[in-house]
Amino acid sequence: MRVLLIGSGGREHAMAWRLAGRASVKKLYATPGNPGIAQVAECISPSPAGPEDLARLAEWLGADVTVVGPEAPLVAGAVDAFRARGLAIVGPTAAAARLEGSKVFAKEFMARARIPTARFVTVENAEDGVVGLDRFPLPVVLKADGLAAGKGVVVAGERREAEQVLRAMLAGEYVGAAGRRVVIEECLFGEEVSFIVLSDGLNVAALEPTQDHKAVYDGDQGPNTGGMGAYCDSRIVTGSERRLILETIIQPVIEHMAREGHPFQGFLYAGLMMTSEGPKVLEFNVRMGDPEAQPLMLRLEGDFAEVLCAAAHGDLAGARLAWQDAPSVCVVMASEGYPGTPRTGVPVAGIEAAEAAGAAVFHAGTKLSQDGLVTSGGRVLGVTASGADLAAAIQRAYAAVEQIRFEGAHYRRDIGVKGLKRWG
Numbered sequence: 001m002r003v004l005l006i007g008s009g010g011r012e013h014a015m016a017w018r019l020a021g022r023a024s025v026k027k028l029y030a031t032p033g034n035p036g037i038a039q040v041a042e043c044i045s046p047s048p049a050g051p052e053d054l055a056r057l058a059e060w061l062g063a064d065v066t067v068v069g070p071e072a073p074l075v076a077g078a079v080d081a082f083r084a085r086g087l088a089i090v091g092p093t094a095a096a097a098r099l100e101g102s103k104v105f106a107k108e109f110m111a112r113a114r115i116p117t118a119r120f121v122t123v124e125n126a127e128d129g130v131v132g133l134d135r136f137p138l139p140v141v142l143k144a145d146g147l148a149a150g151k152g153v154v155v156a157g158e159r160r161e162a163e164q165v166l167r168a169m170l171a172g173e174y175v176g177a178a179g180r181r182v183v184i185e186e187c188l189f190g191e192e193v194s195f196i197v198l199s200d201g202l203n204v205a206a207l208e209p210t211q212d213h214k215a216v217y218d219g220d221q222g223p224n225t226g227g228m229g230a231y232c233d234s235r236i237v238t239g240s241e242r243r244l245i246l247e248t249i250i251q252p253v254i255e256h257m258a259r260e261g262h263p264f265q266g267f268l269y270a271g272l273m274m275t276s277e278g279p280k281v282l283e284f285n286v287r288m289g290d291p292e293a294q295p296l297m298l299r300l301e302g303d304f305a306e307v308l309c310a311a312a313h314g315d316l317a318g319a320r321l322a323w324q325d326a327p328s329v330c331v332v333m334a335s336e337g338y339p340g341t342p343r344t345g346v347p348v349a350g351i352e353a354a355e356a357a358g359a360a361v362f363h364a365g366t367k368l369s370q371d372g373l374v375t376s377g378g379r380v381l382g383v384t385a386s387g388a389d390l391a392a393a394i395q396r397a398y399a400a401v402e403q404i405r406f407e408g409a410h411y412r413r414d415i416g417v418k419g420l421k422r423w424g
């Protein structure tokens with residue numbers, strides 16, 4: 001079959017790497033892709049801007065199935081445009097993508113479906129906001145309603161700070177129009193887990209659990225990023241936790257979305273806090289996580305394209321995803337300045353040596369210039385490896401990281417260490 005992949009990050013490179021070279025995949029296209037993806041797929045760059053043009057591209061390429069990596073095309077209605085033309089695509093419609101596109105929608109949906117999540121109120125003006133703040137102990141969590149590229153959530157430790165951030169969000173000074181409505185919610189405590197499933201609208205196939213590392217510095221210090229690394233190890237949740245997550249969170253989402261007329265098809269990412277009262281939802285994403293997709297794709301076995309096709313055609317019943325036992329780890333190498341404004345255009349060297357050290361090196365923010373490969377964004381590479389156990393996977397990933405050089409590169413040295421501490 002011919003497969004089209006939409007996106008340009010480390011997640012999409014990992015997906016392309018998994019899809020390429022399988023018997024069922026006769027041709028792999030990506031738009032816009034990146035220099036890493038270009039090694040395994042034909043890239044169409046720049047990417048068509050709107051949903052209609054993406055659908056026309058898929059039609060022109062004769063794609064049998066399209067899979068969408070990032071949230072923006074989903075929220076903008078790419079899936080709706082494909083379906084209108086009878087094209088197979090993996091991802092939720094714009095209406096279903098509101099689970100990520102609007103925090104207010106997601107919280108009200110969870111209340112309707114009785115899905116465990118933090119207590120919350122929604123406010124649209126400073127007056128109600130101040131009253132709202134009084135209903136929660138500190139620290140308190142403030143969330144801009146709309147998409148804000150990972151910058152829309154603030155955990156405020158002090159009342160004054162909370163009020164300042166709240167006023168700025170509502171005034172559009174924090175994340176623009178995304179902050180016109182704000183969710184104020186209770187702060188939850190525990191281990192964070194990324195639990196992702198693939199759904200065809202009715203049935204689900206669960207991916208292995210992963211854990212992200214959002215803060216920029218070791219020990220979860222410093223500002224939040226899009227994710228500085230992730231690891232995938234079956235032990236991140238126990239068997240009974242896994243059943244609880246499926247029964248109290250995943251199944252109710254799928255059932256209620258269908259009942260409300262917006263069946264959820266595609267990758268559903270539940271960002272969970274494993275609290276003393278059980279798993280509770282921090283957020284939904286309507287796509288695979290990045291970097292989570294990188295260690296996930298390394299462990300995934302079998303024919304990914306077949307599974308994607310089944311999901312696109314409502315045919316996932318009975319499908320199970322198969323996984324290698326070996327845990328996997330992805331260390332993100334980022335540009336100087338990230339998560340602020342990154343320095344770009346810096347030459348990158350050592351990728352082949354890193355691969356020779358046993359890692360898959362996924363490109364996230366690179367481009368080819370006259371000087372060869374240079375940095376082009378905040379997160380540059382996802383250096384991903386597996387090992388007989390978590391310690392071996394960590395060791396292999398960092399041995400590969402040491403082979404890579406670009407000026408100003410920084411990365412966390414403790415990806416996966418939480419797991420080592422938990423399981424010895």
Ligand code: AMP
Binds near residue numbers: 153189214271
């Ligand atoms: P989000 O942008 O929704 O993924 O949230 C970013 C991060 O904020 C999450 O990964 C958590 O670390 C944190 N967070 C969000 N909501 C809460 C909450 N209710 N309690 C504690 N931390 C939270």
Ligand code: GLY
Binds near residue numbers: 291
């Ligand atoms: N790693 C978190 C996310 O993809 O949103």
